[in-house]
Amino acid sequence: MRFLCLHGKGTNSQTLEVQLSAVKYQLGDGHTYEFVEGTVPEEAAPEIHAIMSPSEKYFGYFDEHSPQSVLDAVNNLERYIDIRGPFDGLIAFSQGGVLASTLLVRQARRGPNAGCVRVAMFFSGLIPVDPDLLERGVIAPLDHAQAGEMISIPTVHVWGAAEQGELPWPPKLYKLCKGETREQFQHTGGHEIPSSKDRVAVAEIVQKMRRAIWRADVGSAE
Incomplete structure (x- = not known):
């Protein structure tokens, strides 16, 4: 599969490559990964201080307080996929999850044939904003209680037990995805992607990713 990968706020593409290294290794060959970097300068996220240099430049994809900035980021991502795609799947961490979802x-x-992406993997994924309201200049997070299961492609949702109290968004994103084709895994860490230090978590994540990929392949063959 060909994956398009979106990093978190206050990080960059190199950071996400490091964060995903253990997962990518265990997932094995047969997949390619393209990392797209944000353009909004940000301070380094606290969780990356142990793995990245403070002298690097870090970014986000949008200004979280500007509807036009968020809308531009969504439009730019769609244009990127149209020009550089097709991509089979999305891998998104944190703020990248807002953009992807x-x-x-x-x-x-827009309809069942509007997008080419067949599977999505969310790590500590934040919830999407309502794209219709966004077009009108309003940033409003989607609530599954009103919106229902909006994302029907196979998805995997991974988040840390230590982040759930202060950041309850990943479970909300999970509920916005189709029940029959969504997978979740909660590791013992915080706002991070498990590394090779936690082999059990990495193995569990990879198993769920393989199951989602299989569902996507079966669905495209029907």
Whole structure:
């Protein structure tokens, strides 16, 4: 599979490559990964201080307080996929999850054939904003109680037990995805992607990713 990968706020593409290294290794050959970097300068995220140099430049994809910035980021991602794609799947961490899931919701509302992405993997994924309201200049997080299961492609959702109290968004994103084709795994860490130091967690994540990939392949063959 060909994956497009979106990093978190206050990190960069190199950071996500490091964060995903153990997962990618265990997932094995047969997959390619393209990392797209944000353009909004940010301070380094606290969770990356142990793995990245403070002298690096770090970014986000949008200004979280600007509807136009968020809308531009979603439009730019869609344009990137159209030009550089097709991509089979998305891998998104934290703020990258907002961007990826907002695009997936917008494409779902356009119809079943609006997007080419067949599977999505969310690590500490934040919830999407309502793309219709965003077009009107309003940033409003989607609530599954009103919106229902908006994302129908197979998904995997991974988050840390230590982050759930202060950041309850990953379970909300999980509920916005189709029940029959979503997978979740909660590791013991915080706002991070498990590394080779936690082999059990990495193995569990990879198993769920393989199951999602299988579902995507079966679905595309039907």
